[in-house]
Amino acid sequence: MKHTTYIHERSDWTQWQWSHKELLPLVSRVRILQGRLLGKLSTLGFDLNVETQLDAVTLEIVKTSEIEGEELNIEQVRSSVAMHLGVDNSNMPAATLEIDAVVTMMFESTYHYEKPLLLDDLLGWHRALFPDGYSGLYRIKAGSLRDNSQGPMQVVSGGYGREQVHFVAPSADRLDHELEQFLLWFNTSDDKLNHLDLVVKAGVAHLWFVTLHPFDDGNGRLTRAITERVLAQSDESHQRFYSMSAQILKQRNDYYKILERTQKGNTDITKWLAWFLQTLEQALLSALETTDKIVSKAKFWQTHREQALNTRQVKMLNTLLTDFYGKLTTKKWATMMKCSADTALRDINDLVDKGMLQKSVASGRSRSYELIL
Numbered sequence: 001m002k003h004t005t006y007i008h009e010r011s012d013w014t015q016w017q018w019s020h021k022e023l024l025p026l027v028s029r030v031r032i033l034q035g036r037l038l039g040k041l042s043t044l045g046f047d048l049n050v051e052t053q054l055d056a057v058t059l060e061i062v063k064t065s066e067i068e069g070e071e072l073n074i075e076q077v078r079s080s081v082a083m084h085l086g087v088d089n090s091n092m093p094a095a096t097l098e099i100d101a102v103v104t105m106m107f108e109s110t111y112h113y114e115k116p117l118l119l120d121d122l123l124g125w126h127r128a129l130f131p132d133g134y135s136g137l138y139r140i141k142a143g144s145l146r147d148n149s150q151g152p153m154q155v156v157s158g159g160y161g162r163e164q165v166h167f168v169a170p171s172a173d174r175l176d177h178e179l180e181q182f183l184l185w186f187n188t189s190d191d192k193l194n195h196l197d198l199v200v201k202a203g204v205a206h207l208w209f210v211t212l213h214p215f216d217d218g219n220g221r222l223t224r225a226i227t228e229r230v231l232a233q234s235d236e237s238h239q240r241f242y243s244m245s246a247q248i249l250k251q252r253n254d255y256y257k258i259l260e261r262t263q264k265g266n267t268d269i270t271k272w273l274a275w276f277l278q279t280l281e282q283a284l285l286s287a288l289e290t291t292d293k294i295v296s297k298a299k300f301w302q303t304h305r306e307q308a309l310n311t312r313q314v315k316m317l318n319t320l321l322t323d324f325y326g327k328l329t330t331k332k333w334a335t336m337m338k339c340s341a342d343t344a345l346r347d348i349n350d351l352v353d354k355g356m357l358q359k360s361v362a363s364g365r366s367r368s369y370e371l372i373l
Contacts, residue, residue, distance in 0.1 A: 006263050008170045008211055014181060016204055018270040026277040027197050033284035034199075034235060040291055041241055048298055049239075050085055052291055056241045057081045061106050064224045064245035067252060072099060101128040102221075109225040110240055113232035116187040119179060122214075125225060129218040140216040145179075148172045153213050157256045166256055167263035169213035178212055186226075198234035202227050203276035207262065207269060224248070231280075242287035247279050255279075296373060297321040307354050312337040313347050317356065320371050327360065327368035 007013045041049055058078045065072050079092035080103040095103070105128040108121070127143035134140065146153060153169040170178060186205060210223040224245050232238055248255050254275070262272040300321060309317075316337060320328065333344035348369055351357040360368045 006167050007265065007267065008178075008263075010267065013267060014185070014208065015267055017268045018200075018273050019268075022270055023200065023273055023277065026274060026281065027199055030199050030277055030281050030284065031197075033281060033288070037241060037284055037288055037291065038235060038237070040288070044291075044295070048294055050087055052241055052294055053239055054078065054081055054085060054087060055290060055294070056243055056287065057085075057103075057106065059246050060224075060228070060240065060243040061103060063243060063249045064106075064221050065102070067224075067245060067249050068218075068220050072102070077103065098131060101131050104128060106225060106228070109229050110232040111238045113229050113238055117183060117226070117229065119183060122179075122222065125222055126215050126218055129221060135217040138217075145175050145214050146172050146216045150216070155210075155213055155219075155259075157252075164256070166260040167211075169211065175212065175214050179214060182208055182212065198230055199277065199280060200273060202230035202234065202280075203273045204269070205230050206276065207259075207272055210259070211263065241291070242283045244280060244283050247283040247286065250282075251279060293322055300371070300373060304354070304356055307356070309351075310347070312339060312343075313351060316347075317351075317371070327366075328357075328370065329366060329368050 041052060044052070058074065058081050061077050061081070062072050062074050073093070073096075075093050076095040076099050079089045080095035080100050082089035082092060083095075084103060084107050105125045108128075109125065123143045130140060130142040133142045141147070148171065152171070155166045155169060156163045157166065185208075206223055206227045209226050210219065213219045215222065227244060228240065231244065232240065258272055258275045262269055265271075297318070300317075316328075316333060319336070326332070328348075330341055330344045330348060333339075333348060334341045337344065337347075339347075348357060352359070352369070355372060357369045358372050360370045
């Protein structure tokens, strides 16, 4: 028997196997969390529901690019996502054509989750990622499968001089057949007959497509877009309320390790699927936490809807209600709001008088403040 280095060198490499017994508890936990999240969101009013989507989709798009080492302007991404959701974005910075293209691609991948995934879809998404035909300084074949002109496709992580090769993808001359097989499997609707839960299918699809790495660049982002499409099918909703990419980014080193081990293993992908489902579980827990914050924020503003506040106070209170880290001090207020320490203290004392802030009990010698919720 021929010695193989990577799973795709096996003749039966897509005859995936896994332990249903080992994965069943994870699938159950993920399904319960999906139900909890969608149930909680169904009780929200329209505005809060849209705000949750706006946060989740913005996070997904920013983080899926960050995994690849590309930092997008978060406010521009948010502006583009708002436009796609029909939310007023007149007070947000205009998005670039490149960002708009990426956002459109992400919405396309999930909004039409019930339709078959076609090769033309993948080629179109790839063109959207590279509208000018360049990846950084390098010209690439946007909207076309890679060829052999660049040699073997290596999947690497790390910056220049620190690259680590995790595996080598199949040769370009195999791609037409391999993608045809992938799409045939992906679009098969007898998953229930095969007892294939859609959250498991998402994990298999992720591994299968990232193994093929069919394009010159952008394969990671397209893999995660495909993953989102299957997760939308599992939720039976085109609305996205959690970000798998944000969770993968938090565990990026572990992601590349399990990916490399799986590529060098056999067709039993139980360990990969267990990692994928655990990561999805964490993404759902984070989304539930975020949703709770959005609900608390709405209740807070409803309670204090008649208070007269300046723009600094509104901005800081919104920060405290969402993503503020550490303790709020006068110095921190002054730095974040770009004002003097005296102005910061007046702003804070005014909010204390209005019952919106209070002095922290455990502030010690350095006085700090916290929200009254």
